[in-house]
Amino acid sequence: MPNLEKQFRPPAVPAVRVDGYWGKWQDSICNATAGILLDRCVEAGMLDAIDVRKPSPGVVIPIQPWGGTTQMFWDSDLAKSIETIAYALYRKPDATLEARADEIIDMYERLQDDNGYLNAWFQRVQPDRRWTNLRDHHELYCAGHLMEAAVAYYQATGKRKLLDIMCRFADHMITVFGHGEGQLPGYCGHQEIELALVKLARVTGEKKYLDLSKYFIDERGQEPNFFDAEAVRDGRPLADYIQKNNEYSQSHQPVRDQKKVVGHAVRAMYMYSGMADLATEYNDDALTSALETLWDDVTTKQMYVTGGIGPSASNEGFTDYYDLPNETAYAETCASVALVFWASRMLGRGPNRRFADIMEQALYNGALTGLSLDGKTFFYDNPLESTGKHHRWKWHHCPCCPPNIARLVASIGSYMYAVADDEVAVHLYGQNTARLTVAGKDIELRQQTSYPWDGAVSIEVDVAEPQAFAMSLRIPEWAIGASLSVNGEAVDVSGCLKDGYARLERTWQKGDRILLDLPMSLRPQYANPKVRQDAGRVALMRGPLVYCAEEVDNDADLNAYVVPPSVSEAGTEQIEALGGAIAVDIEVAKEDIDGWGAALYRSRPAARHAARLRLVPYHLWDNRDPGAMLVWLQAGDTQANGG
């Protein structure tokens, strides 16, 4: 029996105009990042790689341990850059940037084979290796990113060229993959195509692309394992596989049987995102059920308090349960971006703060940290502790993160809402104006707020004529004591709470005003005692934001500060150098370093004296003078003692 719940889909990016907090970030993307991404791609030689009028660049940048080259996925970097540019063009038309994107799209048009195949590496450098190593070679992954770019660029500019190119490639894929004579019963080692095909289907209305996506998902991990058979066929001994086994690409089991989140973090998140889209589109309860198990697995056993995931650099992914080292955290920016993708898609079957709260946590703390305030430099890995040597890069030899965080920020409006037939869900708060279509009619919602600095949110409803629909407003789990009113009349939040959302069913009038107040106070967060790296430590959050201590505001020895069981705010300050962020000062104890003496070890603990510690939002660290940083602070008794 099909699940008949409503299908919630995000609005197209242009439907939501963001201002305020997110508006500033988007200005950085428009004014800096979008152009920088293209510049860096050009400097790396990516245009030479795709331009058939130029000689093939050959193998340029080999990656040692893997044996591949970065060029194998250059198409994806160009694609994510075009996607970012597309979103930037909504906000701020830029003829130069648009012309540069058009030029790249023209190059791809010239590059595409008659049969629709498109991949710069396997057309220009290793044409004989096409479709021979799906496990390692990123062919469908690159195609997926080009599809996402195509959809975004089409929605931004109305230009169909890239969209048509990618439809032709998708049509070609339909002939290549499957169980028919001469077809490949395969799928991509790096998931991405699955969610991209859903976007393509939604914008074109073509169900065949949904079906291809479903094929890739259903096929993955079936026995006999495609990757193992392919490797044997291709003369690659399984014993030599650097990633050891197919858990790395989540293809060790059929996806519906998978219970544990394993392997490469971004691959996992992209796959779950595609699965969640398909669960929504096909009302597939088996997929949803598998996803809920995996969701709990990662969020209750494998996620940093920042929403960072994948602690290990060696596999860019997951290790053991509760293994969350702070100083060496990999917690790749892309992985948190992808966790946001997944979380937002888990909302496809209805609003539920179980997913939306984590979406917000990962967005602000895990993902956004990857971008400097000026939009010009980027974190790849995101440790929760630094002695002062970790700083944002101008670029990276594997430049996946910069365009990934950029495209997320530039499209953030589409994550704020979701619409079913006659329902609206408000997932994220922030100053914006949304033009949505509910039950076939256009409505406008205007959020006024300085969120995330303050929890007061006003939402004004604009309808052409009185219209009945349900609006669900997320009440974050942390917002103890949240209050709500409509047109000045208090609403009992607990009385209308469904899955963590205040559900307002009414006939809305033009000018209706919702006032929501989410209390923002600093709150301690303790980790499950099984997380050995956080034992005896406390992190502090304020609203959706993880806070940290930075050397620029405090003494360098941040581990000498001790936070008491009951945290008291001694003051807050708006920091202009951090874009108006709210810094919080708290009363703590500090271990006496000067009075310790020369010994490295002694039998008495350090004396403690009263001190003040300044905390700033983690995602804004390393935007001022470089120095040490710490999220998980010592928790303990702050009583001064004689040492």
Place this chain on the structure above:
Amino acid sequence: MPNLEKQFRPPAVPAVRVDGYWGKWQDSICNATAGILLDRCVEAGMLDAIDVRKPSPGVVIPIQPWGGTTQMFWDSDLAKSIETIAYALYRKPDATLEARADEIIDMYERLQDDNGYLNAWFQRVQPDRRWTNLRDHHELYCAGHLMEAAVAYYQATGKRKLLDIMCRFADHMITVFGHGEGQLPGYCGHQEIELALVKLARVTGEKKYLDLSKYFIDERGQEPNFFDAEAVRDGRPLADYIQKNNEYSQSHQPVRDQKKVVGHAVRAMYMYSGMADLATEYNDDALTSALETLWDDVTTKQMYVTGGIGPSASNEGFTDYYDLPNETAYAETCASVALVFWASRMLGRGPNRRFADIMEQALYNGALTGLSLDGKTFFYDNPLESTGKHHRWKWHHCPCCPPNIARLVASIGSYMYAVADDEVAVHLYGQNTARLTVAGKDIELRQQTSYPWDGAVSIEVDVAEPQAFAMSLRIPEWAIGASLSVNGEAVDVSGCLKDGYARLERTWQKGDRILLDLPMSLRPQYANPKVRQDAGRVALMRGPLVYCAEEVDNDADLNAYVVPPSVSEAGTEQIEALGGAIAVDIEVAKEDIDGWGAALYRSRPAARHAARLRLVPYHLWDNRDPGAMLVWLQAGDTQANGG
């Protein structure tokens, strides 16, 4: 003006017969390790490498990041194995083992060039590269280890062959190195020859070997830098040097100007050992002063509580001050062995517990941990925390540690005492019988004790006729309340304390009996607050031993245990599976994991309930069922709370 203090030198290894605690370890060496070392060297192909009757094996095991091969230092592995066998033969004659050693020595005799040169790699594999890359190629390092083996084997068996071989090579070196016409003004990238030449000088009485050692020490780091000039001459661009600069080999400055302990840990320790020997032999105050600065630098800013040093795997050495990660600690067994070497040599200018206490700490905790109780398996790196995946190796591709800890254990008697003209110092306690020569007369000292399990030590003095000399007994800094008597008459320890040693000056009679009692109770150790990795944590020591918690005795989540400010012993037990070691149980709190709930993070800390924690000596961990291990435990309030 020369310093006229007395020169203390260690007794030869055969002069001290050890029993009790150390006797068991030596039995393991005799019954297992000594033979295993040779077996593994043979399996690796080391005999084929040195046997001129066989074809050259060529390049067998390249080491990737360095570009060298393990074979370049195979001579040193054979040498340390022969040295271990020599010490084992003192304790337990073994004709088979002796014959195997003789056979290897015969091979070296056949291998040696007419001019005295000896190095299997640069005679058999790359003869054209001899003396061309002192910085990286370990030529003098290998020679040094063969000299140490030669001295040990001569003392053990009376056989001079290897000693004569190495004297010929040393004589050749004297012609090769220096500032004369056609000579090399160089020294070795891996120090070792310096201390070995002192041993050679002491056993042969030849001052020329001391002078060559002094030349290597004095020359090191002088400008223009020899290694830089050599690299340019040899066509090796300095920019390509994987270790970046000469700090790696402590050749960045003249040794007397060095203030900070940097670079590769074993190289540093071997160099300081050689320097300390020369400071003793030449009464060189400038060297002693430089060494004291370096001693304080490493012991007050860069040493684990275990006496482990060199936290980083990447340079096998030092990083920043106070950077002492526990779970990823490199703390190579060889480095602590070498710290024992250095500490023992710092005692050459007189007993001082500043050095001897650390010698004992590094010996028991940093070095001895590298050897399993049965003498058959070995730790290379020595983390202070493990989740259960760190275990002893049967062998290592760079097998420096197994013979290093083996030769130290097998020769431990010579570290227990030192003798100047008419003085004896007792540096270490343990059941043993020492035959020493004091003021030209043979005396015997018999220690009766179950140290380190119990602090009661009886020393019986045996002299042929009444003899006046000073005996200095170390009173460890941790032994608060130590008591001392001679022939039942109490001695006021503080009244006769000099540099941490109780100095007994008297005319000793046959049968005089000293009773020393060193209180052994569990004591907390806190780290300087600048050590971020130990913030909020406490380690526990008992006598010279660091204790740890192992999963086999406790719950697996060792970080959930919380040790109160005041530690109370709830009981002790002798563990047969750990060779009779004393385990200590303490009253602690334990965070409630079962009652925590499903969330990964929450705003209340875990509830705590009373619990008991069993601690065992760190150096004996991983000798029973494998599992997690932890040295630095959570310190805090143990009051039960409601969570």
